[in-house]
Amino acid sequence: MITPIGSASNRSRKAVILFVSDMHFGRGDPQTERRHEAALLQCLRYHEAQTSHLVLLGDVFDQYIEYRHLVPKGAVRLLGLLAEWVDSGRHVTYVLGNHDPWHLDYFSQELGVRVVPADVHLDLGDTPTYLAHGDQFGSRVPLYAALKAALRHPAPVWLYRSLLPADLGVRLARGVLRRVHTDVIDPAVTSALRDRARRTLSETPARLVVMGHSHVPEIHRWPEGVYVNTGCWRTTRTFAILDETGIHLRQWNGSGARDVESPSELSGTAL
Numbered sequence: 001m002i003t004p005i006g007s008a009s010n011r012s013r014k015a016v017i018l019f020v021s022d023m024h025f026g027r028g029d030p031q032t033e034r035r036h037e038a039a040l041l042q043c044l045r046y047h048e049a050q051t052s053h054l055v056l057l058g059d060v061f062d063q064y065i066e067y068r069h070l071v072p073k074g075a076v077r078l079l080g081l082l083a084e085w086v087d088s089g090r091h092v093t094y095v096l097g098n099h100d101p102w103h104l105d106y107f108s109q110e111l112g113v114r115v116v117p118a119d120v121h122l123d124l125g126d127t128p129t130y131l132a133h134g135d136q137f138g139s140r141v142p143l144y145a146a147l148k149a150a151l152r153h154p155a156p157v158w159l160y161r162s163l164l165p166a167d168l169g170v171r172l173a174r175g176v177l178r179r180v181h182t183d184v185i186d187p188a189v190t191s192a193l194r195d196r197a198r199r200t201l202s203e204t205p206a207r208l209v210v211m212g213h214s215h216v217p218e219i220h221r222w223p224e225g226v227y228v229n230t231g232c233w234r235t236t237r238t239f240a241i242l243d244e245t246g247i248h249l250r251q252w253n254g255s256g257a258r259d260v261e262s263p264s265e266l267s268g269t270a271l
Contacts, residue, residue, distance in 0.1 A: 016050045017124050019240040021057035021133065021212025022232040024099065025075045026064075036234055037075055043239065043252040044081060050243075052090055053124065054082075057212040057230055058097025058133030066104045079111060086112035095120065097213065098135035121206060124242060130197075130206040134213035134229075137196040190214045190229075197227035208247060210240060219249040219261060236266055 107113040119132035197209040201224035217231025217238040231238035237252040250257040
């Protein structure tokens, strides 16, 4: 069972699990991307000594198309850290999002990362947990479920990779995403993910649900369990941490992290 958040002075220093999502690496110019990546690396290194498992909850990249012999440029320092952590015995799980679904085997074979295409139930320590990016439960795009199935079906994905040269394929995907993407927060998406989380807690053994996608960091406690949305690392520098005292939603400030309970407590943005 998940226990309530304890005071800062009583917080455990033992092994913890980190959750982070929606970095959207590749959206901006190289200097902007390096800044966002550096901030994430600082946060991960800060928690490194206690971390046993890192969970990436999708949209790590703004677009990601992996080819048989080629992978997209960018975030190389993050990839190096992931490989280092796996080699040192830590676990890394990557739940794919709606911006970065076209992975092959680079992350699993070269980095040792467990890649999850959609969602997964895991026992994290003593806590049965459900993990998902969340796009399958809340989307601004009409008929998104059908569109998602088509975009992830092996046939159209194979055709895209086979018919378009890599540079053209990546450029086309980037252009489409820039046209359809919006930074406007949709309350309907936030509500849909929250409702889905509570149903999951009621209908499955999960006592903790962690998702991203909505870009709204939040934590809700119900008798059935706890729901956390990690928010958007790119804009709010928020993430979640699970230790033996419970689940915590936190914000990185450049040198440390503090607990937050609602979006109203967040100071500034990272845009």
